[in-house]
Amino acid sequence: MRNVEAGAVALLGDLVRIDSVNPGLVPGAAGETAIVGHLRARLQASGFVTTVVPAPGRPGRPSLVAVPPGPAAGPALVLNGHLDTVGVAGMPEPFAPRLDGDRLFGRGAADMKGGVAAIVAAAEHLVATNAPVRPVLALVADEEDASLGSEAVIDALPGLGVRPDACLIAEPTDLALTRSLRGFAVVRVRFTGLAAHSSQAGLGVNAVTHLGRLLHAVDERSAAVRAGGGDLMVTVARGGESPFVVPDHAECLVELRTPAGRDSAGALSEVRSLLRPEWYATAELVAHRDGWRLDDTGPAAGLSRRLGDELGTGPTFDAPYWMEAPLWQRVAPTLVCGPSGGGLHAVDEWVDLRQVRALAAALVTVLAAWTPDAD
Known part of the structure; x- marks a missing residue:
């Protein structure tokens, strides 16, 4: 097991050294091409059959699917992680991994190259030891922006002969099992006024004034929304x-x-x-994603219990933000569990290497004897 743990940590350092900042967030950024190339070469050398899945209409935004060699025998578990990161403004050396005890610092260390390193190392060990489970790696682009990678990979899986029994997403959760996550929506409101010289304000219609009235209305409504488990704000x-x-x-x-x-x-x-007719306002839904909850029964619930027993955790994490679990739930029962640290999206991002090692080792132990029907 030490080889699996050490392999995960070594791979994590390699991944942090690769710039994979999402160009959807930072125009002109590197994207996922280099990191997909690195992982593809490694996984091919480990015997996996790899497929690069492009994001439709987005050149330079690849994802990677790696399938164990041989016939499709045994239960199939998708191990999912995203390869893109947010930007690096304010970070002096974002792609130079730095160790401080069991903390590894660098952009993407916790979100989520630590989780990616753990699932890759575990999958390689399971294949090398001929475990009965089929670990299918789905390493995707663009999670930090529009989820182009997961949507493209999900569409591609049937053509690759992959019919997963369950999916595990290794997002940072402090190794707790995710019990639920919230959805989100963004609405654009436009106000139309009438221009006039400000010395004759009565001849015009002030669109900013109406905007201010909506700001107040949103603020007043937000308390009730928060009491129901949501949040409402103007950003x-x-x-x-x-x-x-x-x-x-x-x-x-x-x-x-x-x-x-x-x-x-x-x-x-x-x-x-919240809008009033005299505000001359229109509203449109710009983006939205539904929330998600871990199944009470079935393969994901059973695997969650087994993994929690091995890690000493449980389904206690209710994520206040959105992750891609609802997308993968359409394909197979899904659970979310991965290593964390601190400074996510901040200049001092780090991951706890003890958690990276623990997840890699727990996956090997649990999946070596996992059968979804038994759960």
Whole structure:
């Protein structure tokens, strides 16, 4: 088992050294091409059959699927992780992994190259030891932005002969099993006013004033939304162009976080209910994703219990943010568990190497004897 743990830590260092900043977040950034190339070469050398899956219409945004060699025998478990990271502004050496005891610092160390390293090392060991489970690695692009990678890979799996019995996502959770995660929605509201000289304000219609009234309405409504397990806020606001002119346009983005089980598309009605006819406002749903909850029974619930027993954790984490579990749940029962640290999306990001080692070792132990029917 020490070889698996050491292999995961060594791979993590290699992955952090590769710039994989998401160009959807930082225009001109490197993207996932280099890191996919590195992992593909490694997994091919380990005997996996690899397929690069492009994001439709997005050149330079590949994902990687790695399938064990031989016939499709035994239960198939998708091990999923994302390869992209957020930007590196303010980080002096973001791609130079630095050790401080059991902490490894660097961009992506916790979110989520630590989890990727653990699942790759575990999958390689399971294949090398002829374990009865078929670990299928789905290492995807663009999770930090629009989930182009997971959606492309999910569409590609049937053509690759992959019909998973379950899926494990190794997102950072401090090795706790994720019990639920919230959905989200973003609504754009535009206000139309009437321009006039500010010395004759009565001749115009001030769009910024109406924007301010919506800001107040959102603030008043937010307490009730929070009491129901969600969050409501305005995250972007802008309006007008110059002094001495009554502004004839304004807009804002209203964000709603929704508890598991609530339709995130309902955010549009929620926001529209706050608008008044005299504000001359229109609202449109820009993006939305539903929340998710771990199954009570079935393969994911059973695997969650076994993995929790091995790690000494349980299904106690209710994520306040969104992850890609709802996408993978459409394909197979899904669970989320991975190593954490600190500084996610910050300049001092780090991952706890003890958790990276623990996840790699636990996956080997649990999956060597896993059968979904027994759960």
